[in-house]
Amino acid sequence: MSLSTNYFSPDYSTARARFLRMAEAARGRLESLVLDAGGPTGEALTIDIAWFGSLQPHRVLLHSSGLHGVEAFAGSAIQLKFLDSLPEIPDDAAIVLIHTLNPYGMAWLRRVNEANVDLNRNFLGPGEDYSRAPDLYGKLDSFLNSTSLPSWDYFHLKTAWFRVRYGGDRLREAIAGGQYEYPRGLFFGGTKLQQGPEKYQNFIAQRLASVERIVAIDVHTGLGKYSEDTLLVDEKYYQAHRAIFGPRVEPLDRDLSSAYRVRGGIHSMFYRLFSEVELFFLSQEFGTYNPVSVLYALREENRWHHYGDGSVDHPTKHRLKDAFAPNDDSWRQRVLVRGRELLKQAVEVAFTASNQP
Numbered sequence: 603m604s605l606s607t608n609y610f611s612p613d614y615s616t617a618r619a620r621f622l623r624m625a626e627a628a629r630g631r632l633e634s635l636v637l638d639a640g641g642p643t644g645e646a647l648t649i650d651i652a653w654f655g656s657l658q659p660h661r662v663l664l665h666s667s668g669l670h671g672v673e674a675f676a677g678s679a680i681q682l683k684f685l686d687s688l689p690e691i692p693d694d695a696a697i698v699l700i701h702t703l704n705p706y707g708m709a710w711l712r713r714v715n716e717a718n719v720d721l722n723r724n725f726l727g728p729g730e731d732y733s734r735a736p737d738l739y740g741k742l743d744s745f746l747n748s749t750s751l752p753s754w755d756y757f758h759l760k761t762a763w764f765r766v767r768y769g770g771d772r773l774r775e776a777i778a779g780g781q782y783e784y785p786r787g788l789f790f791g792g793t794k795l796q797q798g799p800e801k802y803q804n805f806i807a808q809r810l811a812s813v814e815r816i817v818a819i820d821v822h823t824g825l826g827k828y829s830e831d832t833l834l835v836d837e838k839y840y841q842a843h844r845a846i847f848g849p850r851v852e853p854l855d856r857d858l859s860s861a862y863r864v865r866g867g868i869h870s871m872f873y874r875l876f877s878e879v880e881l882f883f884l885s886q887e888f889g890t891y892n893p894v895s896v897l898y899a900l901r902e903e904n905r906w907h908h909y910g911d912g913s914v915d916h917p918t919k920h921r922l923k924d925a926f927a928p929n930d931d932s933w934r935q936r937v938l939v940r941g942r943e944l945l946k947q948a949v950e951v952a953f954t955a956s957n958q959p
């Protein structure tokens with residue numbers, strides 16, 4: 603058995619049990635945000651939170667996993683490893699670990715939640731409405747969101763043709779930028795703030811009311827070069843964050859033109875809530891396979907969910923899990939090493955005394 607097996611869990615229930623056990627052993631205060639939805643074997647689905655240090659902290663290191671459900675395996679593993687040897691925490695500070703922001707997606711091997719919502723498109727602010735889709739998404743809808751069981755239907759050939767016709771950048775932007783018109787489609791942002799995000803938003807608004815500085819890391823997988831990580835940040839803070847966290851920092855919307863930005867990202871909620879606070883929000887994104895393979899896996903699983911019986915022991919589910927958490931020890935080791943390195947950096951930034959008077 604390899605070392606990464608101790609941290610990479612085979613399923614949601616195992617990951618959750620390990621997290622609760624290890625957080626308790628490390629003397630964390632535990633709290634669970636319970637969702638109405640259930641898991642494949644009827645198990646409860648919870649966003650579990652382990653809190654270490656001050657209850658009214660001025661400085662906080664916050665680490666979250668699984669906003670995109672099936673992407674949770676990497677973030678969960680990083681958290682379990684971190685729990686093995688937590689750093690010292692100053693008196694006025696706290697470390698807060700958020701285990702699986704989308705437990706439904708991890709349990710059911712979906713990237714979206716119980717209402718088919720991509721939660722990283724769901725955090726719209728006041729005055730933003732849950733409507734619209736890029737025109738090109740509408741044209742691609744019947745291809746992307748085929749209303750039949752998974753089957754061989756020239757996906758790669760059609761994708762190649764669309765790339766020639768529309769260009770790779772425009773295609774990526776239209777597909778992955780998010781949409782609010784096709785509720786059974788990929789990258790659907792929802793029609794309202796979802797239960798998990800709402801409970802989470804309330805939790806941090808109340809419990810982090812005293813903070814002056816937050817370093818937040820939200821772990822994702824599936825985008826970028828295999829086993830390499832990118833630190834995606836809000837474009838406005840790109841230069842400043844790069845100066846602190848180094849050359850892996852990239853602006854969140856680097857692939858998108860200014861015509862269509864991703865809306866409703868979780869970082870936008872943080873910047874709204876903590877506009878007076880020194881905030882560093884980084885999405886640590888680990889690359890897996892090429893975008894066409896990942897899109898194929900998403901599309902086939904989406905067909906199985908909506909037009910099959912959606913059971914988790916199915917080839918489309920196994921493929922999706924592999925697309926976001928490759929069953930490859932070298933990939934997993936790399937995730938653990940880089941997850942740990944970034945946490946070390948984040949601890950320094952979060953807990954080093956500010957120069958401000």
Ligand SMILES: [Zn+2]
Binds near residue numbers: 670673822823
């Ligand atoms: Zn993600």
